[in-house]
Amino acid sequence: MKTFYSEYVQHCMRFxxxxxxxxxxxxxxxxxxxACDNAxxxxxxxxxxxxxxxxxxxxxIPDNVYNLSVALDIKQDFIWKLINELERKxxxxxxxV
Numbered sequence: 001m002k003t004f005y006s007e008y009v010q011h012c013m014r015f016x017x018x019x020x021x022x023x024x025x026x027x028x029x030x031x032x033x034x035a036c037d038n039a040x041x042x043x044x045x046x047x048x049x050x051x052x053x054x055x056x057x058x059x060x061i062p063d064n065v066y067n068l069s070v071a072l073d074i075k076q077d078f079i080w081k082l083i084n085e086l087e088r089k090x091x092x093x094x095x096x097v
Contacts, residue, residue: 005091010061012036012090017055032094039089047082054079 015022015029016036024030040048050068057064061083069076091097 003087003091005094005096006087008094008096009087009090010055012094013051013055013086016040017052035090035093038093039086042089043082043086050079051082051086054083 012032013036016033019033022029022033024033040051043051050072053068054061054064057067059067065076065079065083068074069079088097
């Protein structure tokens with residue numbers, strides 16, 4: 001289920017996944033990037049790679065989840081569970097919840 005902070009966190013994670021060494025244009029960008037970075041540390045290396053792939057690809061998040069589940073032969077529910085956990089962690093770090 002989509003939360004009120006899902007779109008915001010997706011925006012933050014897309015930036016994070018695509019810019020491993022960013023040049024920040026604002027304090028908010030910096031805080032968002034570090035919130036994502038800290039949240040990602042709570043996942044295994046394999047889980048991190050799954051999450052980064054979901055946000056790095058150019059398609060929609062649901063399409064990326066589907067494509068990745070097919071490519072890795074894992075259930076979409078597993079990926080969505082990771083995404084929900086990540087979104088909550090980032091939202092907490094950004095004081096949205």
